[in-house]
Amino acid sequence: MTHPSGTDTPATRRPVSPPSPSLGDVTRGRLLYGGDYNPEQWPEETWQEDVALMREAGVNLVTVGVFSWARLEPRPGARDFGWLDRVLDLLHGGGIGVCLATPTASPPPWMGARHPETLPRDETGAVVWYGSRNHFCASSPVYRDRALRITADLADRYGDHPALRLWHVNNEYGTSCWCEVTARHFRHWLRERYGDLEALNEAWGTAFWSQRYDSWEEIIPPRRAQYLVNPTQALDFRRFTSDALLECFTAERDVLAERTPHVPVTTNFMALFAGQDGWAWAEQEDVVSVDLYPDPASGTDGGAYGALVQDLTRSQAGGPWLLMEQAAGAVNWRGVNHPKPEGLMRLWSLQAVARGADGICFFQWRQSRQGSEKFHSAMLPHAGERSRVFRRVCGLGAELGALAGVTGTSVPAEAAVLHDWNSWWATLSPGRPSARPAYEEVLRAWHRALWDEHLTCDFAHPEAELDGYALVAVPHLYLLTDAALDNLAAYVRGGGTLVCGFFTGVADTDDRVREGGMDARLRRVLGIGTVHEWWPPAEGETQQLTPLGGAAAAGTLWREDFETDGAETVAAYRGGELDGRPAVTRHAFGDGTAWYLSTLPDPAALRALLARAAGEAGVRPPLPDLPAGVEAVRRGGLLFVLNHHREPAAVPLPGPATDLLTGRRYERHLPLGRYGAAVLRAEPPAPDGG
Numbered sequence: 001m002t003h004p005s006g007t008d009t010p011a012t013r014r015p016v017s018p019p020s021p022s023l024g025d026v027t028r029g030r031l032l033y034g035g036d037y038n039p040e041q042w043p044e045e046t047w048q049e050d051v052a053l054m055r056e057a058g059v060n061l062v063t064v065g066v067f068s069w070a071r072l073e074p075r076p077g078a079r080d081f082g083w084l085d086r087v088l089d090l091l092h093g094g095g096i097g098v099c100l101a102t103p104t105a106s107p108p109p110w111m112g113a114r115h116p117e118t119l120p121r122d123e124t125g126a127v128v129w130y131g132s133r134n135h136f137c138a139s140s141p142v143y144r145d146r147a148l149r150i151t152a153d154l155a156d157r158y159g160d161h162p163a164l165r166l167w168h169v170n171n172e173y174g175t176s177c178w179c180e181v182t183a184r185h186f187r188h189w190l191r192e193r194y195g196d197l198e199a200l201n202e203a204w205g206t207a208f209w210s211q212r213y214d215s216w217e218e219i220i221p222p223r224r225a226q227y228l229v230n231p232t233q234a235l236d237f238r239r240f241t242s243d244a245l246l247e248c249f250t251a252e253r254d255v256l257a258e259r260t261p262h263v264p265v266t267t268n269f270m271a272l273f274a275g276q277d278g279w280a281w282a283e284q285e286d287v288v289s290v291d292l293y294p295d296p297a298s299g300t301d302g303g304a305y306g307a308l309v310q311d312l313t314r315s316q317a318g319g320p321w322l323l324m325e326q327a328a329g330a331v332n333w334r335g336v337n338h339p340k341p342e343g344l345m346r347l348w349s350l351q352a353v354a355r356g357a358d359g360i361c362f363f364q365w366r367q368s369r370q371g372s373e374k375f376h377s378a379m380l381p382h383a384g385e386r387s388r389v390f391r392r393v394c395g396l397g398a399e400l401g402a403l404a405g406v407t408g409t410s411v412p413a414e415a416a417v418l419h420d421w422n423s424w425w426a427t428l429s430p431g432r433p434s435a436r437p438a439y440e441e442v443l444r445a446w447h448r449a450l451w452d453e454h455l456t457c458d459f460a461h462p463e464a465e466l467d468g469y470a471l472v473a474v475p476h477l478y479l480l481t482d483a484a485l486d487n488l489a490a491y492v493r494g495g496g497t498l499v500c501g502f503f504t505g506v507a508d509t510d511d512r513v514r515e516g517g518m519d520a521r522l523r524r525v526l527g528i529g530t531v532h533e534w535w536p537p538a539e540g541e542t543q544q545l546t547p548l549g550g551a552a553a554a555g556t557l558w559r560e561d562f563e564t565d566g567a568e569t570v571a572a573y574r575g576g577e578l579d580g581r582p583a584v585t586r587h588a589f590g591d592g593t594a595w596y597l598s599t600l601p602d603p604a605a606l607r608a609l610l611a612r613a614a615g616e617a618g619v620r621p622p623l624p625d626l627p628a629g630v631e632a633v634r635r636g637g638l639l640f641v642l643n644h645h646r647e648p649a650a651v652p653l654p655g656p657a658t659d660l661l662t663g664r665r666y667e668r669h670l671p672l673g674r675y676g677a678a679v680l681r682a683e684p685p686a687p688d689g690g
Helices: 045-057 082-093 109-114 139-158 178-196 197-205 231-259 278-283 300-317 344-354 390-399 421-427 439-452 482-493 518-525 601-618
Strands: 030-035 062-065 097-102 164-169 268-270 288-292 321-325 359-363 416-417 458-460 471-472 497-500 527-533 543-548 551-556 560-564 568-572 582-589 592-597 630-635 636-644 647-652 658-660 668-673 679-684
Touching: 030 045, 030 321, 030 390, 045 082, 045 278, 045 390, 045 518, 045 560, 045 630, 062 321, 062 359, 082 097, 097 139, 109 139, 139 164, 139 231, 139 592, 164 231, 178 197, 178 231, 197 231, 231 278, 231 421, 278 300, 278 560, 288 300, 300 321, 300 439, 344 359, 344 390, 344 560, 344 630, 344 636, 344 679, 359 390, 390 482, 416 439, 421 439, 439 601, 471 482, 482 497, 482 518, 482 582, 482 592, 497 518, 497 601, 518 582, 518 592, 543 601, 560 582, 592 601, 630 647
Parallel strands: 030 062, 030 359, 062 097, 097 164, 268 288, 288 321, 321 359, 416 458, 416 471, 471 497, 497 592
Antiparallel strands: 527 560, 543 551, 543 568, 568 582, 582 592, 630 636, 636 679, 647 668, 658 679
16 A cells, blocks of 8 residues: 555555465356354354355355354463364365354444453543444554454364355455554554645644644544644544554554465445545455345346446456455344345346456345344345245356356446545535535535436546547546646546546645646646635535536536636526536547536536446446336446346347347347346347248
C-alpha cells in the first residue's frame, strides 16, 4: 500500500516473496459454493447431518470459526482445538473445502473484563462494551498481541490440513475508536505523514479558529466538540482509522503467509462501506471478497445496487472475486425483513457470477436458534431440508456446477466510473453548501443510469490508468489530487470521453478549496470559466432544465452558477435565479470530449445524457433492443441474460445460442420468466431446413 504521504507504510508493506497465491488456487477450475458454518452452535451429532446435506446441495466450501474465539480460547492462553479438529476432518471426508477464519472480530468476554483498555471508546469517551461483536480497539497492543497468538496457533495446527483452501481474517472490519491508546497511535501516524508540526498546521489550516498546535501531545482524535471540528483533522482521522485496521489485517496475514505461503488470504468487505479505503485494502489481499445484501423489496433497485457492488469488487480485485456473504432469504436487521421471492436468490447469485464472482457463498449454512441473528435466513433454515429455501439452494448448487468453465474468465468493460474513498470521506464533514448530496447516493444514481443503458463498467481510482476506456464517468469527486487532475486532463487530451458531475475538483488532498472554486486544470478540460456560486436547491425542490433530447428534464440536489469558456451549452436552467444559465455542457479538448453536469438530472435525463456520451464514444450494450429491467453481461465466451422483473420478458437474439443452464437452443428470441436467467453460448446457425 502507498501511504497518503507518498511512502510505503512499514506496517502494511508486503515482504518480498514468491508470487502470492490467488483465488484460482482455491477454485481449482470450479465455482465455489457454500457459506459460513458455525458448528460450535450445535451439538456434535448434528455435524454428520450437516455434511450430508451440504453434499446434497453441491456445497464445496464453508467458512469455519469466524466467531469462535471464546470456544478456542476459553480463558487466557488456554486452547480447545479438539472440536475444530473433528469438524475439519469431517468436512474433508465429505469432500468439502474449508475457508478457515481467524476469530479476531469478536474477542472473548475475558479480554474486555481483564483488559478494558482493549475496548473501543466513542467520540464522547464512553466505553463501547463487550456483549456484541467487533468490540476492539485496533490500536490496542494487548488486542493485537492476543489476535496474533491465536492466529499463529491456528496456522501452526491447521496449515497442512487437507481441507484448508483459504484463510479468512477477522470479519467485516470497520470499528472506530477515540480512546487514549488510539490518540497516541494517531499522533504517530500524523508524524509519519507530515514529518513536523508546521506541515501539519499548514495542512489542517489551523490558523482558523486559533487551532494551531505547538506540541504533538496536544493533538487528539476529533472527539465531540463544542461546534464543528476541523474538517482536515476529521479527514485524516478517517484515513488513519482505515490504516490502523489495515495494520491489524496485514499483521495477521503475514503470520499466516509465513506459515502457509501456499494458502491465499482474504477478509470480507462490507458493500459500499465508507470505513475503509477499499483500493488500499484490496492491494493487500490475495482474494478480494464482499458481503452483499440488497433489499428484496426494492424492485429493480436491488439488481442495480448488486451490479454496482459487483463491478466495484471486481475492479478492486482486478479480476475474479468471491461473494463471501449473501442471504438465502430474509435478513434480520432492516425495519421490515422481506424474504426473497421465488427465483430472486438464483437471479442475484447468477448476476454475481456474470460480473466476475468465482464463488457464491451465504451467511450462513444452518440458521441459528439463538443469538442476535436467529431470524437471519440460512441455506438450511429452521424449516429444514424439506423447505422451499433448501430446495432452491440445492437447485442453485447444481446450476453452478454446470458453469465451471466460466471460472477465471474476465468481464470486458469499455466504460469506467471513478471512485475514491478519500473524496467520499471529505464530503462527510458538515459546513458545506448543502448537506443533501450524499456521495453514495450520487454514485448509485450514475451507475444506475449506466446499468439501465445495459453498459457494463469498471470502477477505477482517479489516478489509475484510463487509456483502455472509451468513456470515463466522474459522478462526484469533491477532492482530487494533483495527480488525478493531471490524469483526467491527459485522458481527454488523448481522445477519451469524460463525463463529470457537479462539485468535482473543488478541494485538494488537505480539503483546501482550490483557487477559483474548481481546479483550473479541470476548468480548462471542461471549457468552464468562472464558477460564481453554488446554488443547492432546498429539500424537495427541483430545478427545471431546457429539454434534453426532446424530453422534459429537471435537476435535483445541486445547482451551480458558472460561465462557459469554450464549452457548448447542452441544457440550461429554466426559471428561478439561474434562468438561462448553463446546466449541462460539452467541450472538445485535445482529441477528446468533456461533459459537465452541474446538477443531478432526473433519472431519465441522466440516462439520456450518459447514453449520448457513450454512443458518441462508441460504447455499446452487449445486446441491442434489450427490454427495460433485463440485464446482459458478457463474461468470457458466455452471455448472461437476467430478468429483474416479476413479469416475463422476451429478449431478441442476434443469432442462435444455447442456454447452459437448461441445454435448450434458441434461434432468435429468448423467453425469460419472472426473475429468469439464462447463460448463453453462441452457436452456428442451423443448416437450411434444420
